[in-house]
Amino acid sequence: MDTLTWLFSQKASSTTLQQLQELKFYVHDQEHTVNTSDLPPETSLNTYLRKYSHLTGTKYMCLEGGCGSCVVAATVMDPVTNREVIIAVNSCLVPIYSCSGWKIHTSESIGNEKSGYHPVQQKLVQFNGTQCGFCSSGMVMNMYALYESGNFTMKDVENSFGGNMCRCTGYRPILSAFKSLAADASSDLLGKCADIEDIRVCKKTQGQCKQNCLTPCIKRSQAHYYDFGKSRWVKVFSVNEIFDVMKSSPDASYMLVGGNTATGVYKRTKEPDVYIDITSVKTLLEHSISNDSLVLGANMSLTNAMNLFYKLAKEDSKFSYLENLGDHIDLIANVPVRNTGTLAGNIFTKHEYQQFPSDIFLILETVGATLTIVGIDQQEVTKNLVDFLSFDMKHKIIKSITLPSLDASYKYESYKIMPRAQNAHALVNAGFLLKLDDSNKVESARIVYGSINPSFIHAQNSEAYLTGKNLFENETLQGVFETLDKELVPDFVLPDPPPEFRKQLAIALMYKFILSITPDDKKSARNKSGGAKLVRPVSSGTQDYETNESLYPLTQPIPKLEALAQCSGQAKYIMDMHDEPGQLYGAFVLAKATACSVISKIDTTEALKLPGVVAFYDKNDIPGENNFMPKKASDLFSVPEEIFCSGVVKYYFQSVGLIVATSQEIAENAAELVNVSYVEGKETPYFTIREMIAKNPEGKINLAVKVEAKSKGSDVKHVIKGKFDVSWQYHYQMETQCCAVIPGEDGLDIYPSTQSLNLAQTSAANALNIPVNKINVFVRRIGGAYGSKISRNSLVSCAAAIAAYKLQKPVKLQMSLITNMNVIGKRNPCAADYEVGVDEKGSIQYLNISVYSDIGSEGGNEAVISELVYVLTFIYKSDNWNINAYYAKSDNHTATWCRAPGTVEAIGLAEVIMQHIAFTTNLDPIQIRRENLKENQADLTKHLDDLIQWADIEKRKQEIEEFNKANRWVKRGIASVIMTFPMYIFGNWYAHVSIYQGDGTVSVSHGGVEMGQGINTKAAQVCAYALGIPLNQVSVKPSNVLVTPNCMSTGGSLTSEAVAYAILKCCDTLKERIKPVKEKMKDPTWAELIYQCHLEYVDLCASYMYHAALPDVKSYPVHGATCVETEVDILTGLYQIKRVDLIEDAGNSMSPEIDIGQVEGAFIMGLGYWTSEQIIFNSEGELLTNRTWTYKPPGVKDIPVDFRVKFPKNNPNPIGVLHSKATGEPPLCMAICVPLAIRDAVASARSDADSTADRWYNIDGPSSVENTFMNSLNNYKQYTI
């Protein structure tokens, strides 16, 4: 009898534990029963829904609560109120055994084609809030929970999506869609809907139904447990029962399961022997007020705590400070995490990991809260939070948290400075509580900081210093800042920001707090706004475009064809494919050694012993070439790239081999058990361009393009030198790289998440050494790509194909987010040094640029340096420019194309140089651009002139100037950029159109890949338009290599147009064939005509290949102009994008809502690149920002507060397909305007700080909060009242 069995069979306690074999809950209105023998206790709700219930509408990506793709809604019983509440939860974090009695709602169940769609689904479709659709189910379900919970405002909507990431849309349409359902929905939202045929409305939710039309859930209130042999799950209902379980198994490891969300921050490495589910222990959830103190059950959820705080703050002035606590909790994690995550779970995590920058710990310790801790012996002790950290918590629980009441003499505030607006942990957090007497003397002080170092909590010396001092005196301020300066000693642990920033920020927060409580008559008017936090209004957006009704459905603003399927979980991705009989899973074994190390041994003994492990393959097992970028696939590829490391490690985390096992989890666990030994290599690795420039190691930096000036001006009044350094950008496609391979009688069927079917096919055949026609590739859609799946998926598809081929078994390979980020290359880093001489008007006399683009260790196939130089010199007079352009070969993962590769750096660099000139010469930045533009730029300047008027730039500039004069610590900035994006014409793509004799409906297949850009919708619109039939008669089928072989990868913004062209040609051919029949008939319907054609043996399918050598296919420029206004809080480095006006020359858009989506999404991806997205490696080249906890693309509240997009009217592209232009990439290039606008604001602070300081500062990575704060020249000596 094992220990646990013995313990549970003893009557060691008063609790009678009933053993249950089955767990019951509902998924929508269907009862589900789970047998304990089928599912281990660590099974998540997500795994259950997807794998066991085949409800694959719910997705997953990060598995740590950070992306929102897994969000579902659940109706649960609140044990305190005994009422049902509906909440959004992260199904990836919820253990299935927590779900007893729950009613779970998924995107499939709330509305579908059969029963009708829920209003939330309808709105997301109508507002075109889906692109790749991978985030859509999570978005819908998060909103569903809010919708079904009752009345909500636009502000509530906007605040609720911090945990739902979307890389495609830029969020604006999602927010518009959901805000249109709010009680206070603005009239523009109520009136605006993209054209769509009638969507069937769910009968249950017609009108404003708030009822749950579900059968009652199962209720249980007696302690019970599930036995899994090695472990147990015990559900308890009282504190005593918790201890009874502990008593009955004193040696067992245990976990008190609250929301189980802490594992999203610190992954559990070992599962406990006993899970004690405490979610129904009423004592731990209730609150009471006694002796003027508020006592909270320790396991109150963060959401409930927040709501309670807001309520009490209103009701009782002694608790008015709780409003600030509520606001602080609002900045923790995101709504679904807060719905299940608890106060005690958070504090206990701090107990376990003292480096955890816990916000709950911070705010509770600041107000002097205490914890009541009960032990197994029923003894209660009260601890303050500091003492708790070193208190032995074995067999003890936090029972309650007591918060004091505070009268008006107490001044409380707390701050959380994050890299983005929501869903990020603190760079620094701070809490301040001062008690002041009537003469403003400090009677007591509590100053608490997080993220300084693991042991730092109170700034004790500063607390002591302040006590007894008169607060609102500059001398006191300087004294406390100096004391803080001495006692704050931040550690330096990458990827956290540097110590100096954190120290200075901490001091600035103290100043901000003091300003916030200083009476107005005591502080200077200019300092006043420094005491306030940035307030973000509810965002809005306008989209201005014209359509031509006579061409409908062409130019018609319609939502994506697949949108309803995406919103109702019907749209299938590769990860959703059902398991085949004998299904196996793969996981890469990665080199955990610095680049240039040499593999000496691979020991798989332990891994292969793990039950379920089937095989391990490495370089020796590849039947063909160890190269996933074979030249055979494309002339573009000249550098072989290894599938599995051949000996010398090319980069940290290179793939060494593949473990194949019966489940993904086993494969991943086994991959960690493969022991790879290394010896030091001969070469020294280099990880940054600047390091390589400094040391110039042989072969690392190579001149790629040299442009010599033809002339040089002599009127040099200013010489300006600058640097422009930008780093990697992770694509952040929500569907990580994956591939499913099924061997069969005709070779292998491959389902890769690729932008290039041809590469997947050819590289797999090459690696297996089998004929290309033995590889059949199919792609229906992919869950976002942005360039990441042009070439990089080939690594995954080759590895999966090798395993499937060797084993003759189906193999799925889906990278975890961490592996995906570790292995897969990103946007090329770029560095440039420039020196420019200009005359008085800012006209360039000479410009010398050295520019370097990092291609990574095996790079070269996707070098962007030539394009970069081409675009750099595209619009500005460049006869007097010298350019030396190099590619730099670092020892990082191989750089890969990322939306607007090369172009974004080129346009960024050119615009930065123009802005730098303007700053130095003190001339109007727009004028500087005009001064340096090439001749004949009327098309471009037309848009610039339009922008100046439309955005009212001159007036706003003046207002900003006034504002900046009047405010020392909050600054505003404005910047404008222009863009010409040269659209290259390349490649070839097929389209195939078939008309069915049965009813005249039409199917289209094309060689592009639907990845969110709306290629299928445009294809259908063009086809319907060309054939003159309704849109709903056209269906677009998955792409495959039989019908559309040898196609170029989908990318470069071009494919939609290319496919449209090919479809037009197919339709021309078909119409030509149909014409003679039609002429013989009298007013036939389309169906009659087609049927007659069939009878007369008319060929009703046509194929056409678009290619770059066609005479009427020509390159063209895409112009644009953008103005951005920012507001920067100088004392924190936080900023807000107040307004963006963006003009994009889209020609005659074939599908304006789709194109608006491309423009907004691309701009926000650029916004992230230039602000919050930071890739950080350690000195060994190991990636440290490889999860949602550390890598921060923009969220909903990072987008412009006011986002206006306009497509110029009457603007056909004379040489474009159907007069349109591409939209996928160009707008990203205009996002450079964001760091320029931030610089414009910061420049004012720099001048205020030091009148001699250069107003400009170099581009050195993203204009992050840290970068912005440090460049604002904050100096506490200037912090006065």
Ligand SMILES: Cc1cc2nc3c(=O)[nH]c(=O)nc-3n(C[C@H](O)[C@H](O)[C@H](O)COP(=O)(O)OP(=O)(O)OC[C@H]3O[C@@H](n4cnc5c(N)ncnc54)[C@H](O)[C@@H]3O)c2cc1C
């Ligand atoms: C995406 C994400 C972002 C986040 N961002 C932030 C952030 O910005 N700031 C921040 O402060 N936090 C953040 N968190 C942490 C979050 O607040 C915690 O995960 C949550 O509060 C933990 O509560 P839980 O109930 O889920 O704990 P669980 O995961 O259920 O438990 C965690 C630990 O606490 C123990 N425990 C639970 N209850 C008790 C008790 N009563 N007595 C003793 N031990 C107990 C458990 O045994 C376990 O060891 C984030 C979390 C996620 C997933």
Ligand code: FES
């Ligand atoms: S998969 Fe659950 S939040 Fe990302």
Ligand code: FES
């Ligand atoms: S539509 Fe949101 S991630 Fe693609």
